[in-house]
Amino acid sequence: DKAGKNSENVSVGLFSYPTLMAADILIYLATHVPVGDDQKQHLELTRDIAQKFNNDFETDLFPIPEPLIFGEATRVMSLRDGSKKMSKSDPSDYSRIMLTDTADNIIQKIKKAKTDPQPLPEKTKDLNSRPEAENLISIFASLNDDSIEAVISEYAGKEFSQFKKDLADLAVSKLEPITSEMNKLMSDISYIDSVLNDGKINAINVAEPVLAKTKEIIGFLS
Known part of the structure; x- marks a missing residue:
């Protein structure tokens, strides 16, 4: 399996x-x-x-x-398929975020992340049948040191376009210092x-x- x-x-x-x-x-x-x-x-x-x-x-x-x-993101799933675990062995580079990714890479990957056509859910239970939405919300909650409930409360009913922009900005702010330090050490x-x-x-x-x-x-x- x-x-x-x-x-x-x-x-x-x-x-x-x-x-x-x-x-x-x-x-x-x-x-x-x-x-x-x-x-x-x-x-x-x-x-x-x-x-x-x-x-x-x-x-x-x-x-x-x-x-x-x-944490809220105890299992981070693929950005291209919410039913599969995020993995470096996935053929698609857009399925994952790497610590070596540039800010532009991260923004593009989150922008292209798979979602469904509905607005963001208004209740946590609504995530049960929406794996891609659950994955992105979990990632946001974990990066922001917040609960899934709090994220849903803030973005309930909003479109994914705005949520993805905010998630990308948050991810860049959290990961860019790590990437910078990695590059410094690798030199x-x-x-x-x-x-x-x-x-x-x-x-x-x-x-x-x-x-x-x-x-x-x-x-x-x-």
Whole structure:
């Protein structure tokens, strides 16, 4: 199902990813993990693995991590199809907003985002059958640190043309500083390398004792 139309070209990575994600979480003894709504099932697998290991080996080594899911846009959907998750693998560049996009790119993508012919809804329940409207309103609410109800209250009955303009302006104001900082960092490769190296050392210092303890519990010889 995840592979969609590319089922014949699926790599082993699609199957191993949830297990690798679980390993990345458990190796640092994480207790809480910020995830999007679509990642919750992977965290459930992580919890199952931790619980089984603890039970099988009569230990409490691994905490049972809890998901942290917050904000209105817990699952951001494609700008071209409100029923599909926004993804960098989508063939259409207009289906997504990238952190490397210029202000003009963002404005054009939101302007061309798929909507239905009706005005914006007046009640939250009206979004149930309008996935594209729900997606854009959720994105607006999240960027503006607001509730979906508040956004609907402000734009109820208005046309999408005005809403898209306001959403584009909001998105640019929030994302442009991030893009600017990314471009600044990308111009200093030596600094990036030093940060990555420091992170690697810190990660190893945390992970190695946990891995050693895991092997000891299982009975592996060092």
